[in-house]
Amino acid sequence: MPPSPLRRVAVLVLEGAKPLDVGIAAQVFTTRASMPYEVRVCGAEPGLVTGGDGLSYHVAHGLGQLAWADLVFVPGYRFPDREDPPPAVVDALIEAHARGARLAAISTGAFALAATGLLDGRRATTHWHYTRALAAKHPLVNVDENVLFVDEGSVLTSAGAASGIDLCLHILRGDLGVAASNHAARRLVAAPYRSGGQAQYVPRSVPEPLGERFAATREWALHRLGEPLSLEMLAQHAAVSPRTFSRRFVEDTGYTPMQWVMRARIDMARELLERSQWSVEQIAAGVGLGTGANLRLHFHRILGTSPSEYRRTFTQGE
Numbered sequence: 001m002p003p004s005p006l007r008r009v010a011v012l013v014l015e016g017a018k019p020l021d022v023g024i025a026a027q028v029f030t031t032r033a034s035m036p037y038e039v040r041v042c043g044a045e046p047g048l049v050t051g052g053d054g055l056s057y058h059v060a061h062g063l064g065q066l067a068w069a070d071l072v073f074v075p076g077y078r079f080p081d082r083e084d085p086p087p088a089v090v091d092a093l094i095e096a097h098a099r100g101a102r103l104a105a106i107s108t109g110a111f112a113l114a115a116t117g118l119l120d121g122r123r124a125t126t127h128w129h130y131t132r133a134l135a136a137k138h139p140l141v142n143v144d145e146n147v148l149f150v151d152e153g154s155v156l157t158s159a160g161a162a163s164g165i166d167l168c169l170h171i172l173r174g175d176l177g178v179a180a181s182n183h184a185a186r187r188l189v190a191a192p193y194r195s196g197g198q199a200q201y202v203p204r205s206v207p208e209p210l211g212e213r214f215a216a217t218r219e220w221a222l223h224r225l226g227e228p229l230s231l232e233m234l235a236q237h238a239a240v241s242p243r244t245f246s247r248r249f250v251e252d253t254g255y256t257p258m259q260w261v262m263r264a265r266i267d268m269a270r271e272l273l274e275r276s277q278w279s280v281e282q283i284a285a286g287v288g289l290g291t292g293a294n295l296r297l298h299f300h301r302i303l304g305t306s307p308s309e310y311r312r313t314f315t316q317g318e
Helices: 019-028 087-099 107-115 127-136 159-177 178-190 210-224 231-240 242-253 257-275 279-288 290-301 305-315
Strands: 007-010 037-044 047-050 056-059 071-074 102-105 147-150 155-158
Touching: 007 019, 019 037, 019 159, 019 178, 019 231, 019 257, 019 290, 047 257, 071 087, 071 107, 087 102, 087 107, 102 242, 102 257, 107 155, 127 290, 147 159, 155 159, 155 257, 159 178, 178 257, 210 231, 210 242, 210 257, 231 242, 231 257, 242 257, 257 279, 279 290, 279 305
Parallel strands: 007 037, 007 071, 071 102, 102 155
Antiparallel strands: 047 056, 147 155
């Protein structure tokens, strides 16, 4: 397969920028041989930008980089509900979007995107602490406080800092496929996939070890996707009743247990389509879906395309 065309990523650092949010996009899309991205960090103008949490940033580039970029990240910043970014920043974001660039906000960076009007009438999220403030300040935005990230195509938003990693890996999956996303996750020592629908903040009245046990059950299931898996088997591994397991699983992931298993199987099928020469029938058997017809049915339902078409997008030019 020929190398993917280079994609240009700008990380826009605003006053009060949160250090972890800035670092996430810069590190996930770091310029390296295995990643077809070039990353440039910029500000409203070149020079020193006062950040949050006692850190400042010296950026080499100004807003002109937004005219260069294919993907623009806006990291979160302090006190986003107090005032909008400078008009020049808002205008540059609007112009970048009009030119075809994707705009992605991490945490409170969603306020900067909302200031452009590009989130009006669309779903969006931000850090749970600021969801009500975002809805109050920008009432035309459909704020969803119960998700890790929202992908509206050309504009994407994520919740608190760690979910910025989930958003970045989601973008990688769309750009380069599951294999590349999983490789980046391993490099970051991060979970390879958490769905955007997973709850970002759920108050709990149960002991934390139960949550750890459920995480262990998900890990156990991921290593057995080619085998029969049922709700009863998963609940037995977690040592709780099927009813308790199902209820808590939805709270933790946004999916029922068997929906999650199906999506995990489809993800495994995607990676095999990208990296192996297995036939669709072989892949279906290997991921626990039995037949090629069954794989095609669920693949199309979840991804809106066929396994053959999906493979073709990753083998063009071979």
